[in-house]
Amino acid sequence: MSTPLAQIKPLSQPVTMPAEVATFSPEVEAEMDRHIAKYPVKRSAILPLMFIVQRERGYLDPPAVAYLAERLDLRTTDIWEVATFYSMIYTQPVGKYHIQICKTLSCKLLGSEKITKHCSEKLGIKVGETTPDGRFSLSEVECLGSCGTAPMFQINFDYHENLTPEKVDQIIDALP
Numbered sequence: 001m002s003t004p005l006a007q008i009k010p011l012s013q014p015v016t017m018p019a020e021v022a023t024f025s026p027e028v029e030a031e032m033d034r035h036i037a038k039y040p041v042k043r044s045a046i047l048p049l050m051f052i053v054q055r056e057r058g059y060l061d062p063p064a065v066a067y068l069a070e071r072l073d074l075r076t077t078d079i080w081e082v083a084t085f086y087s088m089i090y091t092q093p094v095g096k097y098h099i100q101i102c103k104t105l106s107c108k109l110l111g112s113e114k115i116t117k118h119c120s121e122k123l124g125i126k127v128g129e130t131t132p133d134g135r136f137s138l139s140e141v142e143c144l145g146s147c148g149t150a151p152m153f154q155i156n157f158d159y160h161e162n163l164t165p166e167k168v169d170q171i172i173d174a175l176p
């Protein structure tokens with residue numbers, strides 16, 4: 001017989017919490033409360049809360065991870081394992097524009113390596129790096145679910161599809 005969702009408890013493995021724990025304004029705390037109230041168990045609000053924390057702090061630094069663990073009654077490892085699984089959750093600072101190039105099968109077959117090379121040369125950074133002015137970060141990620149319009153990349157929350165080097169230039173040059 002399956003266990004009802006509300007009875008599933010996080011594992012009780014002890015962890016060492018960092019000394020510093022992030023703090024947020026009452027308005028942001030209230031926003032988090034509204035998300036937590038939507039779910040039968042607190043941990044289900046982990047992704048909405050991560051996006052709020054990321055919006056407020058730019059990325060999930062250790063104090064932010066400690067905060068989320070406390071807020072959701074989880075271990076810090078529970079937070080890290082989710083944060084490091086999703087490419088839209090950052091565990092280190094990223095530039096104003098985060099270019100995430102899909103490197104999975106359809107995109108690879110249709111030229112994602114050429115797109116990555118072009119971006120890298122245009123921006124003067126390798127995959128995993130950020131430009132010195134903090135404007136662009138470049139990453140390669142797994143399938144973004146837009147295989148029919150490969151090759152493609154995502155800049156922050158926007159998809160750009162059927163890419164060519166010329167189209168990449170237009171997109172990047174048009175960014176404010």
Ligand code: FES
Nearest residue numbers: 102107144146147
């Ligand atoms: S393979 Fe690139 S979006 Fe799916």
